[in-house]
Amino acid sequence: MQEHILVVDDDNDVLELLEYTLRSAGYDVLGFLNTKHVREVLAQERIDLILMDRSLPDIEGSLYVEMLRSKNINIPVIFLSGKDSQEEIKSAFLKGADDYMTKPFDVEELLLRVKAVLRRSNSQTKEVVQNLEYKDIALDLNLQKVRIQDQDVSLTKLEAALLKLLIQNRGRVLDREYLLKKVWKNSQNIHQKTVNVAIKRLKEKIDPSNNKEYIKTIRGVGYMMA
């Protein structure tokens, strides 16, 4: 999957250079001239690395990173700075930097350092898939199977995605349009009837004798799990 890099630099020329360079190297780049909206973005997007100028209009970059670290946001940070004194560099590391480059920097070296930092930090992100439960159904999203009353049933990708959504939204009716958007994602021109069939197939898997009523049909609307 593409890696996402957030860049903050108040010099528009430098920012554009960084954006261009990183995009050319295949990264997804979000560039900002100040830190105003950075918190929101971090809350909403998956960011793998932050490149940050130190001298920003609103706040000193390393102070901002120190604040992030204090909020337990441990995304790797590489500082870019015109200041190259030992003291400046050391204080940046103390505030949570992963690397520090002084301007003017060689873009190739920057790319290599970016890569090096990502290599170390990424593998740390072993996503732990949480499993969901509903009544006597235990959905294992890792193995894509359900355990129902000590019976293991394996699901297909589609079935697993459907069941996950239903369990996550238990008590809420999910209409076909919503299901198509969430489960079938970008696929174009999928008929709403397709949902009916998919639900039917899922029902058959998790309740072959058809006496459990895990999934309820809400006529005229969609489906739900009680």
Place this chain on the structure above:
Amino acid sequence: MQEHILVVDDDNDVLELLEYTLRSAGYDVLGFLNTKHVREVLAQERIDLILMDRSLPDIEGSLYVEMLRSKNINIPVIFLSGKDSQEEIKSAFLKGADDYMTKPFDVEELLLRVKAVLRRSNSQTKEVVQNLEYKDIALDLNLQKVRIQDQDVSLTKLEAALLKLLIQNRGRVLDREYLLKKVWKNSQNIHQKTVNVAIKRLKEKIDPSNNKEYIKTIRGVGYMMA
């Protein structure tokens, strides 16, 4: 737990300075004047970080690291070097460096960079280059061999890396994206289908008669052991 740092520098004065500095900072330090016994040490001890001079008597430091990386030894490395040209620095990163400091260096900055690298890599490289077992498979990572029911089978680099990852994550499904990142590392533009072929070849090696089911395919997701 105390962290173990291996230092290689052919200048005895520098080596002693590094040993003293790092020990004072609470690390366990193993110092060497050349790379002769490094491989053995790596095989026996848990090493968390390597500090390496580039100009060594027996081999250029970055070439040595490149060799280690090619053997799937991914312990973080910080280079120390008198050479400060862009080309030198870039080539070091290309060969697998995590950071690069030019001599003469500020010891405090060195300590901070050491700390930064260790912070990122810690959870990852906790294990010694150890041998792993799974059922009746014993994987020897140093010799790149498996012993299966008293049969020695030699593996390729790729096969060993794959099998290592699978065994380490037994019970967990590893998807193709994850495998590409961990096993194929930085290589760009590798097709996900390539994983299928690699797994197939590994299966063939460790289970020629194809009746053991060591590696299970989870359709739509990836592969797992157990």
Place this chain on the structure above:
DNA sequence: ATTTTATGTCACCTGATTGTAATATTTCTG
């Protein structure tokens, strides 16, 4: 430099999955 080995890619095959359309059944309304 030559030979061998390792590895990525491709084409093809198989079986599983899934969308669709045709048909049956249920549910709702009057």
Place this chain on the structure above:
DNA sequence: CAGAAATATTACAATCAGGTGACATAAAAT
């Protein structure tokens, strides 16, 4: 209860995911 609308069921074709063997290139060994 009849008729219409919604949903369930079934069958079938298209697609897809993964396995397999062949081949070309890259890497390693000699």
